[in-house]
Amino acid sequence: MDPKSEKTARYGMVIDLDRCTGCGACMVACAVEHNVPPAESSATPRTGITWLRVYGMDNGPEDSGRDTAYIPMLCQQCGHDTPCIAVCPQNAVDVDPTTGIVGQVPQRCLGCRYCMTACPYHARSFNWWDPHWPAGMEKTLNPDVSPRMRGVVEKCNFCHARLHQAKAKAALEGKRDIKPADYVPACVESCPARAMVFGDLNDASSDVALAAAAAASFQFLPRLGTEPKVYYRSDRDWIRRKADHTVHSSLTEAEHR
Amino acid sequence: MGPTITRRDLLRLAGGSALGVIFSPLPWKLLDDSAIWTQNWSLNPPLSHAPISLAYSTCTLCPGGCGITARCTGGVPFSLTGTKSHPVGRGVLCAAGLAGHQMAMHPLRIVQACASSGRSVGAVISPLEREKAIAAIGAILNGLSARDAPHSVALIDRRPGRALSAVYRNFLSTVPGGLYIVSPSAEDATLTTLQQMAATPAWIGGFDFEQTRTLLSFGAPVLEGWGSPGQVMDIWSKRARTGFRLIQADSRPSRTARLAQTWLQLRPGTETILALGLGHVIIRENLHAHDIKRTTRDFAEYARLVARFDPPTVSALCGVSKESIEETARTIARRPSLVVAGTDPAGGPLPNEARTAIAALNVLLGTMGTRAGIVARNPLPGEPVMPPATTIDQVPDQSIRILIIDGAESGYDIPVSLLRKKVHPQGAIVSLSPLLTPMTAWADYIIPAPAHLELLEEISTAPGAVTCSYALARPLHPVREGSTDPLDFLRLLSAVTAGAATTIPTRDAMLRARADAIHASGRGKVFMPQDGAWIEVKGLATTEQFWQKLSEGGCWIDDGPAQSRSVSFSLLPGGNDEATRCLALLSGSETPEGSSVTVMPYGVRGATASAQVSPILSKIFQESNLKDLDGTALLHPGTATSYGLADGDSATMHNGAGTMRVVVRCDGAVLPGVVHVAAGPRRNNSDAPGCVGGEGILSLCEPGSDGTWRLTTATIGKAHGSEI
Numbered sequence A: 001m002d003p004k005s006e007k008t009a010r011y012g013m014v015i016d017l018d019r020c021t022g023c024g025a026c027m028v029a030c031a032v033e034h035n036v037p038p039a040e041s042s043a044t045p046r047t048g049i050t051w052l053r054v055y056g057m058d059n060g061p062e063d064s065g066r067d068t069a070y071i072p073m074l075c076q077q078c079g080h081d082t083p084c085i086a087v088c089p090q091n092a093v094d095v096d097p098t099t100g101i102v103g104q105v106p107q108r109c110l111g112c113r114y115c116m117t118a119c120p121y122h123a124r125s126f127n128w129w130d131p132h133w134p135a136g137m138e139k140t141l142n143p144d145v146s147p148r149m150r151g152v153v154e155k156c157n158f159c160h161a162r163l164h165q166a167k168a169k170a171a172l173e174g175k176r177d178i179k180p181a182d183y184v185p186a187c188v189e190s191c192p193a194r195a196m197v198f199g200d201l202n203d204a205s206s207d208v209a210l211a212a213a214a215a216a217s218f219q220f221l222p223r224l225g226t227e228p229k230v231y232y233r234s235d236r237d238w239i240r241r242k243a244d245h246t247v248h249s250s251l252t253e254a255e256h257r
Numbered sequence B: 001m002g003p004t005i006t007r008r009d010l011l012r013l014a015g016g017s018a019l020g021v022i023f024s025p026l027p028w029k030l031l032d033d034s035a036i037w038t039q040n041w042s043l044n045p046p047l048s049h050a051p052i053s054l055a056y057s058t059c060t061l062c063p064g065g066c067g068i069t070a071r072c073t074g075g076v077p078f079s080l081t082g083t084k085s086h087p088v089g090r091g092v093l094c095a096a097g098l099a100g101h102q103m104a105m106h107p108l109r110i111v112q113a114c115a116s117s118g119r120s121v122g123a124v125i126s127p128l129e130r131e132k133a134i135a136a137i138g139a140i141l142n143g144l145s146a147r148d149a150p151h152s153v154a155l156i157d158r159r160p161g162r163a164l165s166a167v168y169r170n171f172l173s174t175v176p177g178g179l180y181i182v183s184p185s186a187e188d189a190t191l192t193t194l195q196q197m198a199a200t201p202a203w204i205g206g207f208d209f210e211q212t213r214t215l216l217s218f219g220a221p222v223l224e225g226w227g228s229p230g231q232v233m234d235i236w237s238k239r240a241r242t243g244f245r246l247i248q249a250d251s252r253p254s255r256t257a258r259l260a261q262t263w264l265q266l267r268p269g270t271e272t273i274l275a276l277g278l279g280h281v282i283i284r285e286n287l288h289a290h291d292i293k294r295t296t297r298d299f300a301e302y303a304r305l306v307a308r309f310d311p312p313t314v315s316a317l318c319g320v321s322k323e324s325i326e327e328t329a330r331t332i333a334r335r336p337s338l339v340v341a342g343t344d345p346a347g348g349p350l351p352n353e354a355r356t357a358i359a360a361l362n363v364l365l366g367t368m369g370t371r372a373g374i375v376a377r378n379p380l381p382g383e384p385v386m387p388p389a390t391t392i393d394q395v396p397d398q399s400i401r402i403l404i405i406d407g408a409e410s411g412y413d414i415p416v417s418l419l420r421k422k423v424h425p426q427g428a429i430v431s432l433s434p435l436l437t438p439m440t441a442w443a444d445y446i447i448p449a450p451a452h453l454e455l456l457e458e459i460s461t462a463p464g465a466v467t468c469s470y471a472l473a474r475p476l477h478p479v480r481e482g483s484t485d486p487l488d489f490l491r492l493l494s495a496v497t498a499g500a501a502t503t504i505p506t507r508d509a510m511l512r513a514r515a516d517a518i519h520a521s522g523r524g525k526v527f528m529p530q531d532g533a534w535i536e537v538k539g540l541a542t543t544e545q546f547w548q549k550l551s552e553g554g555c556w557i558d559d560g561p562a563q564s565r566s567v568s569f570s571l572l573p574g575g576n577d578e579a580t581r582c583l584a585l586l587s588g589s590e591t592p593e594g595s596s597v598t599v600m601p602y603g604v605r606g607a608t609a610s611a612q613v614s615p616i617l618s619k620i621f622q623e624s625n626l627k628d629l630d631g632t633a634l635l636h637p638g639t640a641t642s643y644g645l646a647d648g649d650s651a652t653m654h655n656g657a658g659t660m661r662v663v664v665r666c667d668g669a670v671l672p673g674v675v676h677v678a679a680g681p682r683r684n685n686s687d688a689p690g691c692v693g694g695e696g697i698l699s700l701c702e703p704g705s706d707g708t709w710r711l712t713t714a715t716i717g718k719a720h721g722s723e724i
Helices: A025-033 A083-087 A114-118 A160-172 A186-190 A207-213 A237-243 B007-023 B026-037 B100-105 B130-143 B163-174 B188-197 B229-237 B255-259 B271-284 B299-306 B311-318 B322-333 B352-365 B416-422 B486-496 B507-521 B543-551 B575-587 B615-621 B637-642 B696-700
Strands: A011-016 A052-058 A068-074 A093-095 A102-104 A124-126 A153-155 A196-200 A230-233 B052-058 B067-073 B076-082 B114-116 B125-127 B151-157 B179-182 B204-207 B214-218 B245-249 B262-264 B337-341 B374-376 B400-405 B423-431 B457-460 B469-473 B525-527 B534-536 B555-557 B596-602 B632-635 B650-655 B658-666 B674-678 B712-718
Touching (some): A011 A207, A025 A052, A025 B076, A025 B615, A083 A093, A083 A114, A186 A196, A186 B076, A207 A230, B007 B026, B052 B469, B076 B100, B114 B130, B130 B400, B130 B486, B151 B163, B163 B179, B163 B507, B214 B271, B214 B322, B214 B352, B245 B255, B245 B322, B271 B299, B271 B311, B271 B322, B271 B352, B271 B575, B311 B322, B322 B337, B322 B352, B416 B423, B416 B696, B469 B543, B525 B543, B596 B696, B632 B637, B637 B658, B650 B696, B674 B696
Parallel strands (some): B151 B179, B151 B400, B214 B337, B245 B262, B400 B423, B596 B674, B632 B658
Antiparallel strands (some): A052 A068, A093 A102, B052 B067, B067 B076, B114 B125, B204 B374, B457 B469, B525 B534, B525 B555, B650 B712
């Protein structure tokens, strides 16, 4: 098939922060789906492997004005000037032009961690240890996803293996396009609060495109111009303000001087 | 004459080649290859090449009963998701449930009977033949006289209401001095209390959450795994449309408290006072049900009691503003609303007075037996009518010869100290847990049961549900050798117990009897996970057809809530004594002396000190700060500073019951003078996979005479060196 004739998708996600309860089901579903090993005994939040991590965030006051939100943070699948691609000396990061998904090739990764430094969302993890599963638990690994080794970086790829399965299913049915219901990432599927919507942002009538275009939706760090394909939504102003927060903007005028 | 090659030419050639190589792909190729060669790929586990299939079952990690769809390769599950459109689970699973298929391979799995050398942290657990272990239990049982310990065998049922529970009760009823005890449950705290307050008990069924608009929760972890997680999350996610409002009265900045539309942060142990204060406002402003005098037997006495709990007084004692108390009372009076009492998975139940005062608000508001309130539920067909079960606080100290702890996971902790107090010094504790937990480690004998999803089990009505449900948990793993079905254990134990005479059914017969009774009732319909179809029970001609549907992963749901009958309640079931105890609270509680702080244990359902979770849950407990590891101590920054502590410090907590090390985490939302300590999973320990550790903060909790352990006092200070 001529690649130029293939319909181009732009997969993206909208996460409703007013629904998220910070239960962590998405983190576990993601780790199980991608054969991420359990934590080593000395692993910490800095050194652990979490393709998707939920952060708690407060608005600041300690009185009755206090408010909390939980932010699931995953690879934002930057659509423009993708920082991790620009810095990778190994071409181990690439973007699929037919889906917009930023992929990571662990076999090519040198482990220099430039991409981790460049990523403004801290959405990448480094394998500090050899992967290790308790005896017998390796039988429960997902046969569609290769485990990665010590010394490489990994990150969310919107459950690429599921995309391949959906494509294979469509091909078996003699179709070229996949059904939206056939390609749903593990985090979206598992969310008990149904806070995540996934789909093709290029399809203007899709739920995800409509949600991304809604007034309450926003991107994290939009001023960087990376055009993330992961959107968030909230009716709370303070969350939206924090989403555009940088070190520069957090300094007071006096500190600037 | 041909060109001459000089040394300079050779050097130029070498230099040029070196420069050329740098700009050629060769270095990058070498770099790339070296990256691959240096990766130790041989350590990668091989992946299955077997075909992929789907299997349907039901989660039994908690009483919620969520439907499971398992993706399997070669018959081994590698991924679990919630069954789409499942009537109980609503298509989702909690974090623990998503990794439930790994529990059978848990590194702390016990694979044969064991005996412990003593009840201490350093006790050695050594393998023992199952028959020898049971013979030793029999010897203890027959050796002690009834005068020493009146209860020969007591069993704590960690998940009451199963067909297995009825077998347990039958067995214990035939043993002289047999005693059946139930574990505390969060959802049932309010319902059980209301049953005790009702003149004619037994109709109180569940909470009609779907219809209610305001939920006032006294510490119930509503958004953290309460009831059926799928149902609660469904209600929560639709709140913008339905107007559902959650008011959380809680001392701790729990996730539920932080997310609730209103958080009433009350001082520890003042739940009773706040509930009576709300009752005061409701009566003062005439917001109570119009027929309150008809539905209660002691309204006048209750009104006299709450008259003393005016908002300014309550505010001074609870730390909740007078305006918030009045506003909350007015909000819950705008029906439909519900009021529930909480049980913390690690901190345990509220005291009796608090549970009664909270439950009374439902009666006062007229939510009993009304739509969107607390409604009646038909009993599950085939469920035998039994007298109320005993709770652990009702058991006299040192009165039990053999205490058997059921292996099911209730999701809630019981301190080992509370259990040990009830067992005779020459008696023994027997654990049926499939996993080595801090509670199991204290047992004298361990007869491990099969693990989660290894045995054909049943899961009936979710706690607090308005309609009955029933499903089978079809096994997804083979039973591991060395495990003992609790029914086989009972069979062997009855053989060595003097006077025990009962027939223990086979597992298949036990479950089929329950299924036959449901089919015979002709009630309800069965949800089929394969295609989401519903089948009327009346349309299934034979019991075998019904059993077949359940075996395929079907979930039976009853027709609907039962018709509620008019029932009269007592708002002060303890009479004058209870009123006196409540009035005594007005004098205020004692504040900890000197350098002591108020300590409150907390946990997550199913991930407490007495439970084990899949190692993959370390993603949320260890590799992120989303949930707290065991021994995390939350303090107000001011409190931390006053004890010379800072965020991240190691500290030591000490009281008469023991000493433990904690990691300080400063949180401005914690009340000054209070320390909330997590009882939860420990750090993954791949270096010492058999190391289970103690029961953490629960070892510092001294249970009171009412069986509660929510509050204790301890000193806290910076840890030095290897201090424990």
